[in-house]
Amino acid sequence: MHHTLQLKVLDARFGGEWPLPAYATEASAGLDLRAALDAPLVLEPGDTALVPSGISIHIADPALCAVILPRSGLGHKHGIVLGNGTGLIDADYQGPLMISVWNRGREPFTMQPGDRIAQLVLLPVVRATLQVVDEFETSARGTGGFGHTGVQ
Numbered sequence: 001m002h003h004t005l006q007l008k009v010l011d012a013r014f015g016g017e018w019p020l021p022a023y024a025t026e027a028s029a030g031l032d033l034r035a036a037l038d039a040p041l042v043l044e045p046g047d048t049a050l051v052p053s054g055i056s057i058h059i060a061d062p063a064l065c066a067v068i069l070p071r072s073g074l075g076h077k078h079g080i081v082l083g084n085g086t087g088l089i090d091a092d093y094q095g096p097l098m099i100s101v102w103n104r105g106r107e108p109f110t111m112q113p114g115d116r117i118a119q120l121v122l123l124p125v126v127r128a129t130l131q132v133v134d135e136f137e138t139s140a141r142g143t144g145g146f147g148h149t150g151v152q
Protein backbone atom coordinates (compact mmCIF):
# COMPACT_ATOMS: atom_id res chain seq x y z
CA MET A 1 0.00 0.00 0.00
CA HIS A 2 1.24 3.50 -0.74
CA HIS A 3 0.37 6.88 0.75
CA THR A 4 1.61 10.38 0.07
CA LEU A 5 2.59 11.78 3.43
CA GLN A 6 2.75 15.51 4.11
CA LEU A 7 5.85 16.43 6.02
CA LYS A 8 7.11 19.72 7.46
CA VAL A 9 10.78 20.28 7.98
CA LEU A 10 11.22 21.90 11.41
CA ASP A 11 15.00 21.75 11.48
CA ALA A 12 17.01 23.45 8.74
CA ARG A 13 19.70 20.75 8.86
CA PHE A 14 17.35 18.46 6.92
CA GLY A 15 17.94 18.69 3.20
CA GLY A 16 21.47 19.98 3.82
CA GLU A 17 23.52 18.28 6.50
CA TRP A 18 20.99 15.45 6.88
CA PRO A 19 18.87 13.74 4.22
CA LEU A 20 15.10 13.75 4.73
CA PRO A 21 13.72 10.61 6.41
CA ALA A 22 14.00 7.85 3.87
CA TYR A 23 13.44 4.14 3.44
CA ALA A 24 16.85 2.44 3.66
CA THR A 25 15.95 -0.12 0.95
CA GLU A 26 13.19 -0.61 -1.63
CA ALA A 27 11.12 -2.81 0.67
CA SER A 28 11.93 -1.29 4.05
CA ALA A 29 8.80 -0.73 6.13
CA GLY A 30 10.27 2.01 8.30
CA LEU A 31 11.46 5.54 7.62
CA ASP A 32 14.44 6.21 9.84
CA LEU A 33 14.04 9.14 12.21
CA ARG A 34 16.99 11.27 13.23
CA ALA A 35 17.83 12.89 16.54
CA ALA A 36 17.50 16.63 15.85
CA LEU A 37 19.82 17.49 18.72
CA ASP A 38 22.03 20.56 19.08
CA ALA A 39 24.69 18.68 21.02
CA PRO A 40 25.54 15.05 21.81
CA LEU A 41 23.20 13.57 24.40
CA VAL A 42 24.51 11.13 26.96
CA LEU A 43 21.80 8.77 28.18
CA GLU A 44 22.76 7.15 31.44
CA PRO A 45 21.46 3.63 32.16
CA GLY A 46 17.77 3.89 33.07
CA ASP A 47 17.39 7.45 31.73
CA THR A 48 14.76 8.63 29.26
CA ALA A 49 14.80 11.75 27.10
CA LEU A 50 12.31 13.28 24.70
CA VAL A 51 14.24 13.91 21.51
CA PRO A 52 12.85 16.02 18.68
CA SER A 53 12.88 14.39 15.25
CA GLY A 54 13.00 17.77 13.52
CA ILE A 55 9.94 17.03 11.43
CA SER A 56 6.17 17.01 11.70
CA ILE A 57 3.79 14.94 9.61
CA HIS A 58 0.08 15.12 8.88
CA ILE A 59 -1.30 11.71 7.98
CA ALA A 60 -4.84 13.15 7.60
CA ASP A 61 -6.51 9.84 6.63
CA PRO A 62 -8.24 8.34 9.74
CA ALA A 63 -7.78 4.89 8.24
CA LEU A 64 -4.04 5.25 8.83
CA CYS A 65 -1.73 5.89 11.74
CA ALA A 66 1.99 5.78 12.25
CA VAL A 67 4.02 4.06 14.91
CA ILE A 68 7.49 4.91 16.14
CA LEU A 69 9.49 1.76 16.74
CA PRO A 70 13.02 1.12 17.99
CA ARG A 71 15.75 0.27 15.54
CA SER A 72 16.66 -3.34 16.22
CA GLY A 73 20.42 -2.82 16.30
CA LEU A 74 20.20 0.01 18.83
CA GLY A 75 17.62 -1.82 20.92
CA HIS A 76 19.37 -5.17 20.99
CA LYS A 77 23.02 -4.15 21.12
CA HIS A 78 22.83 -0.91 23.07
CA GLY A 79 19.54 -1.12 24.99
CA ILE A 80 18.21 2.03 23.32
CA VAL A 81 14.46 1.54 23.03
CA LEU A 82 11.45 3.79 23.48
CA GLY A 83 10.32 5.20 26.80
CA ASN A 84 6.70 4.80 25.79
CA GLY A 85 7.05 1.27 24.41
CA THR A 86 5.73 2.27 21.01
CA GLY A 87 4.88 5.78 19.87
CA LEU A 88 1.46 6.08 18.26
CA ILE A 89 0.94 8.98 15.88
CA ASP A 90 -2.67 9.91 15.26
CA ALA A 91 -3.80 10.85 11.76
CA ASP A 92 -4.86 14.29 12.99
CA TYR A 93 -1.61 15.08 14.84
CA GLN A 94 0.25 18.01 13.34
CA GLY A 95 2.79 18.78 16.05
CA PRO A 96 6.48 17.98 16.13
CA LEU A 97 7.24 14.26 16.03
CA MET A 98 8.98 13.48 19.29
CA ILE A 99 10.96 10.38 20.12
CA SER A 100 11.01 9.13 23.69
CA VAL A 101 14.32 7.31 24.05
CA TRP A 102 15.10 5.06 26.97
CA ASN A 103 18.41 3.49 27.84
CA ARG A 104 17.31 0.16 29.27
CA GLY A 105 20.92 -1.08 29.09
CA ARG A 106 23.77 -1.09 31.59
CA GLU A 107 26.13 1.35 29.86
CA PRO A 108 25.80 5.08 29.13
CA PHE A 109 24.93 5.72 25.48
CA THR A 110 25.89 8.83 23.53
CA MET A 111 23.57 10.00 20.79
CA GLN A 112 24.99 12.41 18.22
CA PRO A 113 22.96 15.08 16.42
CA GLY A 114 21.59 13.51 13.22
CA ASP A 115 21.88 9.91 14.39
CA ARG A 116 19.11 7.62 13.14
CA ILE A 117 17.58 6.55 16.44
CA ALA A 118 14.11 5.14 15.66
CA GLN A 119 11.82 4.39 12.75
CA LEU A 120 8.38 5.45 11.61
CA VAL A 121 5.95 2.94 10.11
CA LEU A 122 2.60 3.85 8.54
CA LEU A 123 -0.13 1.35 9.34
CA PRO A 124 -3.79 0.86 8.44
CA VAL A 125 -6.30 1.46 11.22
CA VAL A 126 -9.72 -0.08 11.74
CA ARG A 127 -11.85 2.24 13.86
CA ALA A 128 -14.62 0.53 15.81
CA THR A 129 -18.21 1.38 16.47
CA LEU A 130 -18.92 -0.16 19.88
CA GLN A 131 -21.88 -2.49 20.17
CA VAL A 132 -22.71 -3.32 23.80
CA VAL A 133 -24.01 -6.90 24.22
CA ASP A 134 -24.82 -9.15 27.19
CA GLU A 135 -23.35 -12.34 25.74
CA PHE A 136 -20.82 -13.16 23.04
CA GLU A 137 -21.39 -15.95 20.57
CA THR A 138 -19.26 -18.83 21.98
CA SER A 139 -15.81 -19.15 20.42
CA ALA A 140 -13.29 -22.04 20.44
CA ARG A 141 -11.05 -20.16 22.90
CA GLY A 142 -13.69 -18.68 25.09
CA THR A 143 -12.13 -16.76 27.98
CA GLY A 144 -8.85 -18.76 28.06
CA GLY A 145 -5.65 -16.78 27.64
CA PHE A 146 -2.23 -16.03 29.11
CA GLY A 147 -0.73 -19.45 28.42
CA HIS A 148 -4.04 -21.32 28.37
CA THR A 149 -3.00 -23.35 25.29
CA GLY A 150 0.31 -24.47 26.84
CA VAL A 151 3.87 -24.15 25.57
CA GLN A 152 4.46 -27.13 23.27
Ligand SMILES: O=c1ccn([C@H]2C[C@H](O)[C@@H](COP(=O)(O)OP(=O)(O)OP(=O)(O)O)O2)c(=O)[nH]1
Pocket: 068, 084, 086, 087, 088, 089, 090, 091, 093, 096, 097, 098, 099, 100
Ligand atom coordinates in the same frame (compact mmCIF):
# COMPACT_ATOMS: atom_id res chain seq x y z
O1 LIG B 1 6.22 8.72 20.55
C1 LIG B 1 5.34 9.57 20.32
C2 LIG B 1 3.99 9.38 20.69
C3 LIG B 1 3.08 10.38 20.40
N1 LIG B 1 3.48 11.51 19.75
C4 LIG B 1 2.47 12.53 19.41
C5 LIG B 1 1.62 12.08 18.24
C6 LIG B 1 0.35 11.61 18.86
O2 LIG B 1 -0.75 11.76 17.98
C7 LIG B 1 0.26 12.51 20.07
C8 LIG B 1 -0.54 11.93 21.19
O3 LIG B 1 -0.05 10.67 21.50
P1 LIG B 1 -0.83 9.69 22.48
O4 LIG B 1 -2.29 9.74 22.21
O5 LIG B 1 -0.15 8.39 22.44
O6 LIG B 1 -0.47 10.36 23.89
P2 LIG B 1 -1.42 10.86 25.05
O7 LIG B 1 -0.58 10.83 26.25
O8 LIG B 1 -2.70 10.08 25.04
O9 LIG B 1 -1.65 12.37 24.62
P3 LIG B 1 -3.01 13.09 24.11
O10 LIG B 1 -3.80 13.35 25.33
O11 LIG B 1 -2.52 14.32 23.42
O12 LIG B 1 -3.69 12.16 23.15
O13 LIG B 1 1.61 12.71 20.50
C9 LIG B 1 4.81 11.70 19.38
O14 LIG B 1 5.19 12.71 18.79
N2 LIG B 1 5.69 10.71 19.67
Ligand SMILES: [Mg+2]
Pocket: none
Ligand atom coordinates in the same frame (compact mmCIF):
# COMPACT_ATOMS: atom_id res chain seq x y z
MG1 LIG C 1 -4.04 10.08 23.36
